[in-house]
Amino acid sequence: MDRMRDLGTPAAVIDIGRMQANIERMQRHMDALGVRFRPHVKTSKCLPVVQAQIAAGAQGITVSTLKEAEQFFAAGITDILYAVSIAPTKLPQVLALRRQGCDLKIITDSVAGAQAVARFGKEQAEVFEVWIEIDVDGHRSGIPPEGEALLAVARALHDGGMRLGGLMAHAGASYDCDTPKALRHITEQERGGTVRAAERLRQAGLPCPVVSVGSTPTALSAQDLRGVTEVRAGVYVFFDLVMHNVGVCAMEELALSVLTTVIGHQEEKGWAILDAGWMAMSRDRGTQKQKHDFGYGQVCTEDGEPVAGYVLGSANQEHGILCRAEGVDREIAARFPVGTRLRILPNHACATGAQHPEYHALRADGSVETWPRFYGW
Amino acid sequence: MDRMRDLGTPAAVIDIGRMQANIERMQRHMDALGVRFRPHVKTSKCLPVVQAQIAAGAQGITVSTLKEAEQFFAAGITDILYAVSIAPTKLPQVLALRRQGCDLKIITDSVAGAQAVARFGKEQAEVFEVWIEIDVDGHRSGIPPEGEALLAVARALHDGGMRLGGLMAHAGASYDCDTPKALRHITEQERGGTVRAAERLRQAGLPCPVVSVGSTPTALSAQDLRGVTEVRAGVYVFFDLVMHNVGVCAMEELALSVLTTVIGHQEEKGWAILDAGWMAMSRDRGTQKQKHDFGYGQVCTEDGEPVAGYVLGSANQEHGILCRAEGVDREIAARFPVGTRLRILPNHACATGAQHPEYHALRADGSVETWPRFYGW
Structure with a gap:
C-alpha cells in the first residue's frame, strides 16, 4: 500500500x-x-x-x-x-x-x-x-x-x-x-x-x-x-471552492485536492512555480465572479492544511504560479523551497477530477489506494 | 472504415x-x-x-x-x-x-x-x-x-x-x-x-x-x-481560435473541431442546446480577452464551414448553448433542428484535445480513422 x-x-x-x-x-x-x-x-x-x-x-x-x-x-x-x-x-x-x-x-x-x-x-x-x-x-x-x-x-x-x-x-x-x-x-x-x-x-x-x-x-x-x-x-461528494463560496460547505469539508511539487521561483515577483498547471487543475475559474476569488485554487500543505492567503494565481498547461492572493511575498523561495510538496483545493471538483486518469484515495491511517476513473463518451 | x-x-x-x-x-x-x-x-x-x-x-x-x-x-x-x-x-x-x-x-x-x-x-x-x-x-x-x-x-x-x-x-x-x-x-x-x-x-x-x-x-x-x-x-499543428486572433493562421487552417448534435432549444432566447459542453470543449476561454471573443467556440456545419455570427455562447458540463454572438435568432429551432450535427472550432486546441480519449481523423475522401491519445502523468 x-x-x-x-x-x-x-x-x-x-x-x-x-x-x-x-x-x-x-x-x-x-x-x-x-x-x-x-x-x-x-x-x-x-x-x-x-x-x-x-x-x-x-x-x-x-x-x-x-x-x-x-x-x-x-x-x-x-x-x-x-x-x-x-x-x-x-x-x-x-x-x-x-x-x-x-x-x-x-x-x-x-x-x-x-x-x-x-x-x-x-x-x-x-x-x-x-x-x-x-x-x-x-x-x-x-x-x-x-x-x-x-x-x-x-x-x-x-x-x-x-x-x-x-x-x-x-x-x-x-x-x-x-x-x-x-x-x-x-x-x-x-x-x-x-x-x-x-x-x-x-x-x-x-x-x-x-x-x-x-x-x-x-x-x-x-x-x-x-x-x-x-x-x-x-x-x-467532494465539494469544492465554488460550493464553499456558495456557502454550503466549510473549507475543511473539501475532499478533493491536487498534490503538487515546487519546481522553481521568481523571487522578485513572489512566485513559486508548481508542476500543477491547468492540465492538473482544469481551466475552471468558477470562483472568479464569486465573493472570494481563489485563482486556480487554494494552497494547502501536503497534510491538507490551508495556507491562508496563498493561491494558485495563474496557470499554464503544466506550470502553476503560486503567489499571495494580495501583495508580494519576497520570501517565497524560503517559504516553499524547490521540492516542497503542497496540495491545491480546486474551484470545481467535476472539472478537476476529469483531468486525471485516477484518484489517489487517502485513508485516515495514511495509506493511499488507487481508484481508477474514466472519461470520454 | x-x-x-x-x-x-x-x-x-x-x-x-x-x-x-x-x-x-x-x-x-x-x-x-x-x-x-x-x-x-x-x-x-x-x-x-x-x-x-x-x-x-x-x-x-x-x-x-x-x-x-x-x-x-x-x-x-x-x-x-x-x-x-x-x-x-x-x-x-x-x-x-x-x-x-x-x-x-x-x-x-x-x-x-x-x-x-x-x-x-x-x-x-x-x-x-x-x-x-x-x-x-x-x-x-x-x-x-x-x-x-x-x-x-x-x-x-x-x-x-x-x-x-x-x-x-x-x-x-x-x-x-x-x-x-x-x-x-x-x-x-x-x-x-x-x-x-x-x-x-x-x-x-x-x-x-x-x-x-x-x-x-x-x-x-x-x-x-x-x-x-x-x-x-x-x-x-492544429491551430485554434486564440492563434487566429493572434493573427498567425486563417480560420480555414484550424484542423481540430468538436462534432456535436443539437438536443433542444430555448427559442425565445435564441438558444440551441448542444451535446458538447465544457467537458468536450474544455473550460478554456482564451479568446475572452482577445479582439474577437468566440465564447466556447465558433459554430460550423458538419462539413466544417463556419456559420458566421454563431458561437457556443456558454457551456455546462455536457450542455453547450449555441447562440448568435450578438442579438437573438428567434428562428434558431428552424435553423438548427433537433438532431442537426455541427462542428465547433475550439479556443485552445491543447485544452480541447485533452478532454478526449481519441481523435477521429478525417481524410479528404471522407473516411475517418480513430487515433488514440493519452492523458495523465
Whole structure:
C-alpha cells in the first residue's frame, strides 16, 4: 500500500474520511426530508465513490453521458437516469443498454425530441421510459412549468406509446447564490415549479410518478420538499471552492485536492512555480465572479492544511504560479523551497477530477489506494 | 472504415489535410531559417500526429510530462526535451528512461534545482543533460538573460559533472500579441535574450551548444534567427481560435473541431442546446480577452464551414448553448433542428484535445480513422 509520500505529482487526492462524511451528511438530510436520493456520478466517474454513495442509501444514479451509464451498469447498477436531453442518434445505444437489462431512463424537453423517441421506440417495439425536463430558473434546458409545450411533449410520449416516467429539474442558477436567503428562494423555486408542472400533467390525465429536482446547493438548503419524490446532486461528494463560496460547505469539508511539487521561483515577483498547471487543475475559474476569488485554487500543505492567503494565481498547461492572493511575498523561495510538496483545493471538483486518469484515495491511517476513473463518451 | 456520419457525439475531429498543411508550413519556414525544429507534442499526445511531424523533418520532440516522454520513447523516438523544470523527485523516472536508451534532456532555472540534479547524478553515476531556462518576457519560469543566477546555475551543473546542453526560452507573452509589429517585437525579444544569455555562458568558458526558442506565434513570425539552433512550437499543428486572433493562421487552417448534435432549444432566447459542453470543449476561454471573443467556440456545419455570427455562447458540463454572438435568432429551432450535427472550432486546441480519449481523423475522401491519445502523468 502506498503512502502519500510515494505519489508522483501532480496527482488527484481524495480524502476518504471527508468524502464519507459528505456522503452521510447528504443522505441523512434526504432521509429526514423523506425523499429518495439519486446522486449524479458525473463528478467522480469512479466506482468506489459511487459504491460508497449507494452503501449510504442512494437509490439509483444520475449520469451525464451514456459511457457513464455503460460503465456503472457493467458494475451492476441498473437504475440509471441519463439527465441530458436525448439526441435521436443516441437511441440505439440506449436501446442496447435496456435490452441488456439496464433500467435506463432518458429525458427530453421538445416535441421533436419526444417524437423521435416515440418513432424509434415503435420501430424497435421498445417502451422507453422518458422524463420531461422542466426549466425552473432560465438557466439552461427544459420547459417552463407553465409552458405550453409541456402537455404537447407529454402527449407525444404518452400517446406515442412511451412510458412517461415523470419530470426532472435542475436549478443551475443556485450556483450563483451566496446567502441563505437566496438559497432558500431558489430551492423553493425549483421545488415549486417542478411540482406545479407535475400537477398540470396529472390534471390533464397524464401520469407523473417521479418528481425529481436537485443541485448540491438546493439539495442541502431544502427544508420542505412537498410533492418531490427524489433529489439529485453531484459535487457534494467532494465539494469544492465554488460550493464553499456558495456557502454550503466549510473549507475543511473539501475532499478533493491536487498534490503538487515546487519546481522553481521568481523571487522578485513572489512566485513559486508548481508542476500543477491547468492540465492538473482544469481551466475552471468558477470562483472568479464569486465573493472570494481563489485563482486556480487554494494552497494547502501536503497534510491538507490551508495556507491562508496563498493561491494558485495563474496557470499554464503544466506550470502553476503560486503567489499571495494580495501583495508580494519576497520570501517565497524560503517559504516553499524547490521540492516542497503542497496540495491545491480546486474551484470545481467535476472539472478537476476529469483531468486525471485516477484518484489517489487517502485513508485516515495514511495509506493511499488507487481508484481508477474514466472519461470520454 | 467509418465515415463522419457514423461518429457518436461529442467527438474530436482532426482534418488531416489541414493538419498536414500546418505541419509543412512550419517545417518549410524552419528549413528556410536554417534551424532545427523540435515540435511540442503536448498539443496532440497522439502518435500519428507526431509521426507526421517527424516525417516532415522535425528533429526530436518537446514534452510537457514524463508520461509523454515514456509513451513516445516506447514508440521509438529518442531525442526528447522535457521542457518543465525538473522536480527532484522525478529524477529516478528520468534516470530509468535514460538507462533504457532515451536521450532525455531536462531543464532547470535555479541553483537548488541544479544542485539536486548534480547530487542525484553523482549518486547514480549518471551524467544528465540539462538545459537552463531563460525568461525572455516575464511570463513564467526562467532566469532573465542578464540575471545573476545564470552563471551560478550553469556552474552548479557543469562543475557538478552534468552536461550543460544549452539554453531554452519560451515567449509565452506572444499569445497576448495581435499585430505583426508586436509579434516581430516579441520574436526578436525571445531570440535576442536567449542568444545574449548563451554569449554570457560562452564568455564565462561554459559550453552552450543548443540555443532553443519558440512558441507558435514567434516561430511563425521569425524572419532571422541568428544564434538560434532550434525552435519549438506545439499548437501550430492544429491551430485554434486564440492563434487566429493572434493573427498567425486563417480560420480555414484550424484542423481540430468538436462534432456535436443539437438536443433542444430555448427559442425565445435564441438558444440551441448542444451535446458538447465544457467537458468536450474544455473550460478554456482564451479568446475572452482577445479582439474577437468566440465564447466556447465558433459554430460550423458538419462539413466544417463556419456559420458566421454563431458561437457556443456558454457551456455546462455536457450542455453547450449555441447562440448568435450578438442579438437573438428567434428562428434558431428552424435553423438548427433537433438532431442537426455541427462542428465547433475550439479556443485552445491543447485544452480541447485533452478532454478526449481519441481523435477521429478525417481524410479528404471522407473516411475517418480513430487515433488514440493519452492523458495523465
